[in-house]
Amino acid sequence: ERRAELKMLVLQEINPNVKNMKDVVFSTIKRRADQISKELREGAQKPYQHLIDVSSGDPHASGVKPLTFVRQVLAACIYPELVNSNRLPADVRQRAQRILGECVGGSVGSYTATAGIPEIVHRVSEFIMRRDGGISSNPENIYISPGSQWAVQNILKLLVKDEGPLRTGVLTPGPCYRTTITSITGIGEVPVPYYLNEEQGWELQVEELHRALESAKEICKPVALYVINPGNPTGQLQSRKSMQEVIRFVAEKKLFLLADEVYQDYIHGPNTEFLSYKRVLFEMGSLYSDTVELASFHSASKGFTGECGLRAGYVELVNIDPKVMKYIQKLFSKDSCAPVLGQIALDLMANPPQPGDPSYPLHHMEVENIRKSMARDIKRFSEVVNSLPGISCQPVEGGAFAFPRVHLPPKAIQKAEELGMKPDTFYCMRLLEEGGLFVSPGCDFDQKEGTHHIRISVVVSGDVMEELLQRLSCFHLQFMKEFA
Amino acid sequence: ERRAELKMLVLQEINPNVKNMKDVVFSTIKRRADQISKELREGAQKPYQHLIDVSSGDPHASGVKPLTFVRQVLAACIYPELVNSNRLPADVRQRAQRILGECVGGSVGSYTATAGIPEIVHRVSEFIMRRDGGISSNPENIYISPGSQWAVQNILKLLVKDEGPLRTGVLTPGPCYRTTITSITGIGEVPVPYYLNEEQGWELQVEELHRALESAKEICKPVALYVINPGNPTGQLQSRKSMQEVIRFVAEKKLFLLADEVYQDYIHGPNTEFLSYKRVLFEMGSLYSDTVELASFHSASKGFTGECGLRAGYVELVNIDPKVMKYIQKLFSKDSCAPVLGQIALDLMANPPQPGDPSYPLHHMEVENIRKSMARDIKRFSEVVNSLPGISCQPVEGGAFAFPRVHLPPKAIQKAEELGMKPDTFYCMRLLEEGGLFVSPGCDFDQKEGTHHIRISVVVSGDVMEELLQRLSCFHLQFMKEFA
Numbered sequence: 001e002r003r004a005e006l007k008m009l010v011l012q013e014i015n016p017n018v019k020n021m022k023d024v025v026f027s028t029i030k031r032r033a034d035q036i037s038k039e040l041r042e043g044a045q046k047p048y049q050h051l052i053d054v055s056s057g058d059p060h061a062s063g064v065k066p067l068t069f070v071r072q073v074l075a076a077c078i079y080p081e082l083v084n085s086n087r088l089p090a091d092v093r094q095r096a097q098r099i100l101g102e103c104v105g106g107s108v109g110s111y112t113a114t115a116g117i118p119e120i121v122h123r124v125s126e127f128i129m130r131r132d133g134g135i136s137s138n139p140e141n142i143y144i145s146p147g148s149q150w151a152v153q154n155i156l157k158l159l160v161k162d163e164g165p166l167r168t169g170v171l172t173p174g175p176c177y178r179t180t181i182t183s184i185t186g187i188g189e190v191p192v193p194y195y196l197n198e199e200q201g202w203e204l205q206v207e208e209l210h211r212a213l214e215s216a217k218e219i220c221k222p223v224a225l226y227v228i229n230p231g232n233p234t235g236q237l238q239s240r241k242s243m244q245e246v247i248r249f250v251a252e253k254k255l256f257l258l259a260d261e262v263y264q265d266y267i268h269g270p271n272t273e274f275l276s277y278k279r280v281l282f283e284m285g286s287l288y289s290d291t292v293e294l295a296s297f298h299s300a301s302k303g304f305t306g307e308c309g310l311r312a313g314y315v316e317l318v319n320i321d322p323k324v325m326k327y328i329q330k331l332f333s334k335d336s337c338a339p340v341l342g343q344i345a346l347d348l349m350a351n352p353p354q355p356g357d358p359s360y361p362l363h364h365m366e367v368e369n370i371r372k373s374m375a376r377d378i379k380r381f382s383e384v385v386n387s388l389p390g391i392s393c394q395p396v397e398g399g400a401f402a403f404p405r406v407h408l409p410p411k412a413i414q415k416a417e418e419l420g421m422k423p424d425t426f427y428c429m430r431l432l433e434e435g436g437l438f439v440s441p442g443c444d445f446d447q448k449e450g451t452h453h454i455r456i457s458v459v460v461s462g463d464v465m466e467e468l469l470q471r472l473s474c475f476h477l478q479f480m481k482e483f484a
Numbered sequence: 485e486r487r488a489e490l491k492m493l494v495l496q497e498i499n500p501n502v503k504n505m506k507d508v509v510f511s512t513i514k515r516r517a518d519q520i521s522k523e524l525r526e527g528a529q530k531p532y533q534h535l536i537d538v539s540s541g542d543p544h545a546s547g548v549k550p551l552t553f554v555r556q557v558l559a560a561c562i563y564p565e566l567v568n569s570n571r572l573p574a575d576v577r578q579r580a581q582r583i584l585g586e587c588v589g590g591s592v593g594s595y596t597a598t599a600g601i602p603e604i605v606h607r608v609s610e611f612i613m614r615r616d617g618g619i620s621s622n623p624e625n626i627y628i629s630p631g632s633q634w635a636v637q638n639i640l641k642l643l644v645k646d647e648g649p650l651r652t653g654v655l656t657p658g659p660c661y662r663t664t665i666t667s668i669t670g671i672g673e674v675p676v677p678y679y680l681n682e683e684q685g686w687e688l689q690v691e692e693l694h695r696a697l698e699s700a701k702e703i704c705k706p707v708a709l710y711v712i713n714p715g716n717p718t719g720q721l722q723s724r725k726s727m728q729e730v731i732r733f734v735a736e737k738k739l740f741l742l743a744d745e746v747y748q749d750y751i752h753g754p755n756t757e758f759l760s761y762k763r764v765l766f767e768m769g770s771l772y773s774d775t776v777e778l779a780s781f782h783s784a785s786k787g788f789t790g791e792c793g794l795r796a797g798y799v800e801l802v803n804i805d806p807k808v809m810k811y812i813q814k815l816f817s818k819d820s821c822a823p824v825l826g827q828i829a830l831d832l833m834a835n836p837p838q839p840g841d842p843s844y845p846l847h848h849m850e851v852e853n854i855r856k857s858m859a860r861d862i863k864r865f866s867e868v869v870n871s872l873p874g875i876s877c878q879p880v881e882g883g884a885f886a887f888p889r890v891h892l893p894p895k896a897i898q899k900a901e902e903l904g905m906k907p908d909t910f911y912c913m914r915l916l917e918e919g920g921l922f923v924s925p926g927c928d929f930d931q932k933e934g935t936h937h938i939r940i941s942v943v944v945s946g947d948v949m950e951e952l953l954q955r956l957s958c959f960h961l962q963f964m965k966e967f968a
């Protein structure tokens with residue numbers, strides 16, 4: 001410290017965009033959570049024996065078991081002696097052998113092409129076609145990356161232009177996934193929130209898009225619209241009509257459309273189905289399908305695969321000028337390639353075992369068990385949470401999260417202010433400290449001013465769900481009483 | 485195309501920094517290489533039956549076998565049933581069990597902390613201390629990332645400042661690893677080459693650093709110096725004296741030092757040893773060790789592990805202001821975490837089996853075999869290549885590459901010009917087409933104007949080395965005759 005004057009990199013000297021990156025309250029709560037876990041390990045006496053962390057959508061961390069088929073194929077790819085072992089089902093060994101044949105030098109330890117192993121990219125493209133009812137997909141427009149957010153960042157990077165009097169703007173939902181906001185500001189772009197209508201089940205309303213765009217005037221030049229469907233943190237599933245409105249809006253305003261669709265497999269209602277933006281776009285006719293520039297994202301971290309730790313997602317690009325595609329290739333190529341085992345997980349997610357395959361019965365059962373238990377748990381979550389005084393939660397139709405609104409008593413808000421905290425941060429800190437439950441505060445997600453929420457992952461095992469509901473209910477009643 | 489006027493993203497509109505990213509000739513040659521491979525698969529008759537690709541340092545792609553111990557532990561981590569199987573050595577199962585205990589929820593499919601699994605980061609830090617003769621290393625200064633280049637980019641991003649009349653500059657070696665140059669320009673920084681002295685075995689000379697810095701005046705504001713040791717593409721190993729000169733230079737000029745040390749395990753001479761910049765810095769006394777800001781990079785893609793496809797590297801930061809560290813944390817946290825299996829490979833690289841462990845004899849033998857065969861092959865490479873007319877290659881003391889200079893005949897240079905190609909690109913294209921050997925042209929690496937080189941990976945199996953030397957010799961003699 002004493003030699004600070006000899007250093008070149010003082011805080012004043014760092015990239016101003018990086019300096020603009022918002023502090024996420026999550027980090028502060030996480031530090032305390034880690035501390036509490038350490039105290040518990042060292043024998044501290046608390047009203048709970050371990051923390052429940054539902055602050056991120058991380059199924060394996062919350063008791064959901066990995067899919068056996070996925071893990072068996074990965075193990076055989078990493079240790080090919082298993083391909084010749086009769087301990088693994090025949091289709092597992094065939095898959096592994098095929099994939100190893102597609103790896104350079106027959107090893108998952110080799111680099112792949114920038115966009116991913118060509119055969120895997122091809123199979124992902126076929127998956128997209130099947131999903132979208134036959135609408136064509138070109139493998140050359142698909143890039144596999146170490147997580148979908150990484151691909152989002154590359155597209156954002158392409159769009160930023162720091163020339164002229166105004167910065168580049170990106171329309172983002174309010175509330176919005178916090179990492180996206182951080183990425184946008186870190187790149188030097190300005191997020192322009194369009195607020196979702198909570199009372200209408202977090203519906204996206206087109207008048208609000210117009211208002212948001214208008215609000216950006218003289219602040220920035222919006223070039224793109226970012227949408228998350230199913231919603232994070234909202235849990236909302238967009239209707240075709242709503243998506244059509246978004247598409248007409250971006251077409252009219254000449255905005256690039258970024259559609260974060262990583263939760264497409266998590267559809268919790270019995271009578272709902274996921275529609276991709278690409279499908280809706282192509283079913284609107286060539287006036288739109290020939291012109292609207294779309295990037296759609298998906299991930300092996302989400303859905304029933306839930307392999308967050310393997311780090312793989314993809315982007316499919318639609319209607320991008322070939323001259324621009326060349327630069328997208330450059331942007332992705334400087335990171336060499338996505339982790340090969342993540343690429344394989346993506347392949348298996350896109351191409352699960354089929355009826356007749358030896359692994360099908362077990363795989364099917366595992367997936368159905370997760371699906372059913374998730375639907376049941378989310379139903380129960382809604383009932384319990386909505387029965388509590390001072391909490392209301394919109395229906396969780398899709399995605400990994402519930403985003404209940406907490407109507408905090410004035411005394412609690414006052415107390416938070418005294419402590420220099422946002423009201424929902426105060427609530428989350430107390431819930432962590434007293435209830436042993438780690439959730440994210442709504443203030444990290446660009447929620448509407450004056451409202452307070454908590455974000456809770458609902459992709460957890462049944463046991464974890466029971467325990468978390470109990471801890472939340474018990475804490476909440478106590479908290480409301482204290483500040484009544 | 486007909487609707488281009490309706491699109492928002494025409495080439496003129498993209499990020500100007502991205503547009504500045506240099507075209508790498510490598511991509512063009514790669515496209516032709518992929519085409520040739522396809523033609524061969526379809527039965528085309530050529531003077532060779534398959535291509536040899538030594539354009540990247542990718543050991544597994546070039547016949548080097550993965551290390552058994554690494555693959556066994558990874559397989560058991562991904563498919564924990566193997567932990568209970570007696571088919572794997574006891575220490576493999578113990579390692580896997582320990583690592584799984586360190587993963588959230590006991591699964592490699594869960595997210596980890598931003599910097600990596602804390603216990604693994606801790607063990608990497610201990611490895612660094614052992615390597616550097618006991619100089620202390622703080623785990624809080626280490627970030628594991630999806631490949632070391634990814635960490636390099638985050639540090640570069642921190643340093644860029646687009647305010648004031650001059651852009652941010654980074655001193656880079658000439659020749660330099662091409663991806664680093666692309667990253668620098670893509671971020672909006674200006675690379676300022678300092679040329680290594682080829683005739684002196686690619687030595688870094690401090691007068692040249694002064695000349696380079698002076699040359700930057702009125703063009704950009706240099707804030708950092710990037711060095712690669714052992715060299716890529718040069719294969720040079722820096723002496724302590726040379727490193728001390730660099731350290732004194734950056735201290736005097738207040739430059740941030742980025743030390744790319746990913747090839748630290750590849751030391752080919754019998755009487756040479758790798759010294760890290762951190763060690764040399766700390767052995768120069770507190771005037772330097774308290775002030776010089778250093779980022780040192782390493783990778784699981786390199787060394788005997790060679791797991792390029794798993795994507796994991798790390799950066800250790802030294803002397804960074806705590807207020808700045810906070811932003812480094814933010815930059816890394818927007819990418820959630822590095823692939824868990826890559827993190828594990830890094831752990832195993834830093835902590836291989838020890839004498840007495842059941843896996844030690846095999847592991848030791850495998851590593852020694854690679855080391856010895858590499859030393860033998862590189863010796864043979866130098867002899868053969870230096871015996872050819874019109875090629876000269878400086879000693880390959882470390883790293884994964886040789887960078888021989890090709891003294892092209894005037895007629896060849898003229899022919900290349902007629903074809904609108906750089907002379908060494910012309911040579912590489914012909915070598916690919918006629919010799920079935922894919923190497924990188926020196927023009928991609930910021931070589932000194934008027935010199936021509938090719939970069940060849942030497943981390944290949946013995947068989948591949950024999951075949952590549954034969955193809956190179958045969959082609960080269962023919963080529964020189966043709967253009968004599």
